[in-house]
Amino acid sequence: MKQDHYRLWVALTFALSLCVIALGAYTRLTEAGLGCPDWPGCYGFAGVPQNETQQALAASRFPDAPLEAGKAWNEMLHRYVAGTLGLMILALNILAWRKPSRPKGLPALLLATVIFQALLGMWTVTMVLMPVVVMAHLLGGFTTASLLFLLWLRLGRTPSHTSSAQSSSGLQAFALLGLLVVVGQIALGGWTAANYAAVVCTQLPLCEVDWQQGFDASAFALIQPEHDTYQYGVLDYQQRVTIHVTHRMGAMVTAGVLFVLACLLWRHRALRGVAVMMLLVLAGQIGLGITNIVASLPLSVAVAHNVTGVLLLLSLVAVNMQVYRMRLAGRYPNNVASRMGS
Template structure:
């Protein structure tokens, strides 16, 4: 397989990773995370039990988890597509090692990530939706998509920027800061969802209750007391309000940081494209977040909010790579320009 076809394979794998993220969000939002009480099968079968005999056997095996076919199919579809993604990433590694010129580090890191992601998927079920595991599973999915996107960008051929184009160390540091802020906000969103705190506040801009007087930092304890199940959440009302309000404040901080970053990027003509994409995605994400509050978390909007979050993360990955390339061009103009033009 030549380099162009390899990059197409990476692009298809990346697109599938976005589908897995969307399906994961849909599975969680339809309360199908425990649609199958075991892993990797479903009630002891490779697929959802269909016949009356299979369903009777499923009821015998898991008497405390009655079969709900719709939820079980949601869960198994997510597992099937995620499994396909894992096989495609394995194939990426095989193809990378067959050609010395292809990068090896990123495919290997992707394979390690997707293996750990599979473990998190198993623990999500076996630990009955423990919030720290659910949040970790979401972050693992976003990491997989980001690494695939980064690999696709690095495989691309890019013409050399004008010799006058440079990126300062300050801009590079602020771009990295923006990336870290977005990752932190995504983690807050994952923690909000995992603790069922998404609709605990129904008014804007923060909350209808006096959250300042009852702000409870224990809401962010990653290791929660053991419960038989964490489905529908185990934290009290004030703790959920604390999580929700912190997520909203985080959204405001993120918007301010990215707006500041966009202003800095806009000063460089070569960076205006990625700055514009970043701002369009940010505005879309803000609109979706407000709609979630006003319309009480519609399923389609909530799924779109998850997908747009990963798109925002990817835009920051692109920004950081572009700034890094320009920074390197300033340090090693001859070497970097010849590499980018090859």
């Protein structure tokens, strides 16, 4: 496979990873995460039980988990597409080793990530939506998409930059800070969703209740007491308020950090494009977050909020790559391309 064709395969795999993220959000938001009480099948079948005989057998196998066909199909569709993504990432690794010039490290890391992501998918079901597992599963999906995007960028042409390494060293550190802040905010969002805290506050900018007096740090304990199921949440109201308000404050911090980063990027003509892209995605994400609050979490908006979250993360990946290349070009103006392709 030629290099351009390989990059196209990476792009298709990346596009599928975004579909998996959207389907995962839809599955969770429609309460279909336990649509099939077992894994990897559904009530002991490869697909959703269809006829009366299969449905009767499913009921005998899982008497405490009545079949809801719609939810079961949502869950199985997500599994089918995620499985296809895993096979495409496996193919990426095989193709990478067939040509010495292709990167080997990122495809291998992708394969390890998607295998662990499959385990998290299994634990999501077997541990009945334990919040820490649900959050980790979300982060795993975002990590997979980010690594695929990074691989796609590395396979592209390396642009030339005129800025010196010295002028961009501080910018590189701040770009990395922006990336870490966004990752932290995504984790907060995942924790908010996994604990069903998205709609406990309905007013802006923070919350209609006295959240300061009732702030409960135990809301962030990753290991929660064992329950028969964590569906619909197990934390009390004040704990959910604590999580929700923290997520909102995190959004404010994230917006501030990214705005400062955009101002720093704007000083470099070659980086203005990624700065504008990052701010546009940020503005869209803020708008979707506000809509979720005032409209009580509409399904389409909530799914879009998840997808835009990964797009914001990807914009920070692009920013860091561009800044890194600019600094590398300042240090090694004649050897950037060879270093980026390793």
